[in-house]
Amino acid sequence: MTESEIPSLVSLxxxxxxxxxxxxxxxxxxxxxxLPPNLLDLLVSRLPPFALQKLHRAMPFDDREDEFSDExxxxxxxxxxxxxxxxxxxxxxxxxxxxxxxxxxxxEVIEPPEWQQIYWETHLQNCLxxxxxxxxxxxxxxxxxxxxISDSLLELIGCEGDMATSTSGxxxxxxxxxxxxxLARCLxxxxxxxxxxxxxxLRNSKLQSLELRWIRSKEHITGVCKLLNQNSExxxxxxxxxxxxxxxxxxxxxxxxxxKSLQAHGIKHFSINTTKFLETNPSSVPVELVSFLSSGRSLxxxxxxxxxLGQKFAKVLFSTLLNASxxxxxxxxxxxxxxxxxxxLSALSKSNTRTPLRVGKSLQSLRELNLRGNNLNKDDADxxxxxxxxxxxxxxxxxxxxxxGDDGIRSLIPFLMEASEKCTRFVDLMLENCExxxxxxxxxxxxxxxxxxxxxxxxxxxxxxxxxxAGVLGEFLCTPIQVLxxxxxxxxxxxxxxxxxxxxxxxxxxxxxxxxxxxxxxxxNFLSKLMSEAPKLAIVNAAYNLMPVESLTAICSAIKNAxxxxxxxxxxxxTWDYQPVYDSMLADIQCNERLILILPSLTPDAPYDADP
Ligand SMILES: *[C@@H]1O[C@H](CO)[C@@H](O)[C@H](O)[C@H]1NC(C)=O
Ligand SMILES: *[C@@H]1O[C@H](CO)[C@@H](O)[C@H](O)[C@H]1NC(C)=O
Ligand SMILES: *[C@@H]1O[C@H](CO)[C@@H](O)[C@H](O)[C@H]1NC(C)=O
Numbered sequence: 001m002t003e004s005e006i007p008s009l010v011s012l013x014x015x016x017x018x019x020x021x022x023x024x025x026x027x028x029x030x031x032x033x034x035l036p037p038n039l040l041d042l043l044v045s046r047l048p049p050f051a052l053q054k055l056h057r058a059m060p061f062d063d064r065e066d067e068f069s070d071e072x073x074x075x076x077x078x079x080x081x082x083x084x085x086x087x088x089x090x091x092x093x094x095x096x097x098x099x100x101x102x103x104x105x106x107x108e109v110i111e112p113p114e115w116q117q118i119y120w121e122t123h124l125q126n127c128l129x130x131x132x133x134x135x136x137x138x139x140x141x142x143x144x145x146x147x148x149i150s151d152s153l154l155e156l157i158g159c160e161g162d163m164a165t166s167t168s169g170x171x172x173x174x175x176x177x178x179x180x181x182x183l184a185r186c187l188x189x190x191x192x193x194x195x196x197x198x199x200x201x202l203r204n205s206k207l208q209s210l211e212l213r214w215i216r217s218k219e220h221i222t223g224v225c226k227l228l229n230q231n232s233e234x235x236x237x238x239x240x241x242x243x244x245x246x247x248x249x250x251x252x253x254x255x256x257x258x259x260k261s262l263q264a265h266g267i268k269h270f271s272i273n274t275t276k277f278l279e280t281n282p283s284s285v286p287v288e289l290v291s292f293l294s295s296g297r298s299l300x301x302x303x304x305x306x307x308x309l310g311q312k313f314a315k316v317l318f319s320t321l322l323n324a325s326x327x328x329x330x331x332x333x334x335x336x337x338x339x340x341x342x343x344x345l346s347a348l349s350k351s352n353t354r355t356p357l358r359v360g361k362s363l364q365s366l367r368e369l370n371l372r373g374n375n376l377n378k379d380d381a382d383x384x385x386x387x388x389x390x391x392x393x394x395x396x397x398x399x400x401x402x403x404x405g406d407d408g409i410r411s412l413i414p415f416l417m418e419a420s421e422k423c424t425r426f427v428d429l430m431l432e433n434c435e436x437x438x439x440x441x442x443x444x445x446x447x448x449x450x451x452x453x454x455x456x457x458x459x460x461x462x463x464x465x466x467x468x469x470a471g472v473l474g475e476f477l478c479t480p481i482q483v484l485x486x487x488x489x490x491x492x493x494x495x496x497x498x499x500x501x502x503x504x505x506x507x508x509x510x511x512x513x514x515x516x517x518x519x520x521x522x523x524x525n526f527l528s529k530l531m532s533e534a535p536k537l538a539i540v541n542a543a544y545n546l547m548p549v550e551s552l553t554a555i556c557s558a559i560k561n562a563x564x565x566x567x568x569x570x571x572x573x574x575t576w577d578y579q580p581v582y583d584s585m586l587a588d589i590q591c592n593e594r595l596i597l598i599l600p601s602l603t604p605d606a607p608y609d610a611d612p
Contacts, residue, residue: 010039014046021051022158029058040084044091048158049119052095053180056088056116092116099156120180125187126153127176135192144197145174177201185234191215194223199230209237209269221249225256232257237269246278247285254292264295271303271332277313285313290320301330305370314338319345322390327365334372334398342383349386362390369394372430373401381408388415395425400432400459406440413447420451427456432485436463445472449479459485461513467495474502482508487541488516496522500529507534513541515570524551528558531566538565543598544573549582556585559595567594574600 007015020028032055035043047055092115097104100122107113131147134140148171154160159170169175181202186209189198194215210231215224228235235257245253257265270293279285293299304317314333318341321328369391376384381404388394402408409431419426431444441460448455449472458481470491477484477499491499496519512530514523523545531537551574559566576599589595 010042011046014043017043018047018051018158021047021054022160026054026058029055033058033060037084041087044084044087045094047091049095049123049156050158052088052091053116053120059084059088089115092119095119096122117183117185120183121186123153123157124176124180124184127173128187128189128193131173132190132192136190144193144195145172145177145201147173149173149176174201178204181205185209186237187211188213189227191217191220194220194227196223196226198223199226202227203230205231206234207231208234209239210235211239211241212243213241215240215243215245218249221245221252225252228253229256232265236266238267239269239271239273240275241273243272243275244278245272245275247288250285250288254288257292258295264297265292266298267293268298268300269303270299270301271305272307273303274306277307277309287316287320290317290324290326293326297327299326299328301332302328303330303332304336305332306335309333309336309338311338311340314341315344318342318387322363326363328363329365330368330370331363331366332368332370333374334370335374337375338371339375339377339380342380342387346383346386349389362392364393366391367393367425368396368398370396370398371402372398376402376404376408378405378407378411380404382411385411385415388419392422393425394419396428396430397426398430399434400430401434403435404431405435406437406443408434409436409440409444413444416447416451420453423453426453428483429455429457430459430485431463432459433462436460436465438465438469441465441469442472445469445476449476454480456481457483459513460489461485461487463489465489465491467492467498470495470498471502474499477503477507477509478505480508482536483511484509485513486517487513491517491519493518493520493522495519496526500526503529503533505533508536509534510536511539512537515541515543515545515573517545519545519547521548521551523547524554528554531558531562535563536565537562538567540566540568541570543570547571547574547576549576549579552576552582552585556589559589559592564592564594566592568596568598570598572598572600576600 017028017032032040032043044052044055093104096115096119099119103122107118127149130150130153131144134147135144154171178201182204184202184205185207187202187205187207188211191212191214194212207227210227212224215221228238238257257267277285293302309317314336315338317333321331371384374380376399380402381399388397399408399412416426416429436444441463444460448458458476467490469489473486491514495517496514500522507530509530514526517523519526523542524547527540527542530540555569555571559569586597586599589597
């Protein structure tokens, strides 16, 4: 407030209440509850987070049970509460967006959260991250709870003056854990927090999701297990990143999650990422893990990415999963080195053609299999054919970054045909950077174009296919394909010309990537034809195509003529000299507020702003 402004009586009162609340005058709370609604609203909309929290927690409707039974929230119970709850929610939203604008807008789009909960959860994470920096120093030798939170973080929640001095309890991590911990559901903890103390500090939390980093020593594991045990009833998502784990520690982790032996764990998402397994016997880890995970029946996704898993580990894992009749939907084994992992399975299948399923049961529920970056070759692709028989409901297969080559593709073609005949749900195939040539991809696409149940999404990006592939690719665009990634396949101008000629009917296409194809002005001509033929087109990546600045004329008029479905067009990396004459053209298409247009060189990778 500037000096020349004369504060109103109301705002003086709000300020007085604010400082009383901050000072800890809780006698005030019952009086505040009786305020007329309009005054209470005003107060709620003006209080800083710390004071608002005090008021909110003390409100009669603030039944803490509700905070945890999230199934009920949003149904009758929430509506049944007074509309004051809505005023508080609005105030928390404003405070959140003010402090973390980007996160706020992102999560809001996905699903409007409970703003009070997410506010304090995010604040607590900020505090923990800050304390981690202090406590990671070799010289640190004290209690985590006693570490002081920085003034800047304290100021953000409205703790100033006396409250923020280092002697005041408010300024210590302990206070933030004890007072806001009950609202935290989802936290990221580094190894220094994995000890008895954090279990005590977070004793009010019912964590649903936990990400653990740099867990390496036996002490870390003991601390982690205690925390897992404490939260075993609420925990649904568990992720380890950059850790070193032995089979003994896996055993310990598993048993900490189902404390009462009769009661199965409730983990839905389990991930071990970029982690080293210390193991002499590679098969003991997956057996332990899988038998534990499948005991819960609620496991939905299992991600074991970038862990230097060898083929033995993967082989045992897969056959254990097959045998365990788990309800797994997503299996991610990407970025390991598992070439050869299916050779025994396929050998058994081949030698036993009459009863190919004898090797194991099946993974009926598996919908997504990610095998990206595993050094798989053509033989692995051939083996995979036999494994896929056991995955009757597979929808998504990612084989990218594996040198399977044209022969590998030829092995997968029978699977694709069979999947289509059997009316399975297979819809999405990713073959980026698989050392494919024009011949292999032409065969693949001809098969795909003839299927009775066509794919929805295909990626053949980063294979050196050349402009000769354009003919079949153009025909393929006329099938009901919705998402195509053909970035970096060497189409060049001539390829784009052929593509244009092949677009002869209305397309179902929603998303296309044709970046890095050196298409020049023909890229723009193709895009304008495409936009006129694909009424549902929403996302286009045409970056790095040596497009001249004149392309903008064609593109702008195509965007104008399109019916406004376009959401994002990336034209970056095309080195244009920005000319003011294009301003009006751009301003014209910028009326479509939903469109994010990414232009070259102005500010790379940032959305175009109408007044730069
Ligand atoms: C593994 O961690 C890396 C780095 O944090 C991340 O980019 C990647 O998406 C993670 N992978 C999985 C499967 O979660
Ligand atoms: C499959 O599971 C059964 C018990 O359900 C077990 O006896 C058998 O050894 C398992 N086989 C493999 C290959 O894991
Ligand atoms: C991948 O695994 C094979 C054995 O299966 C091994 O010979 C090779 O060195 C491994 N490569 C890497 C990069 O670890």
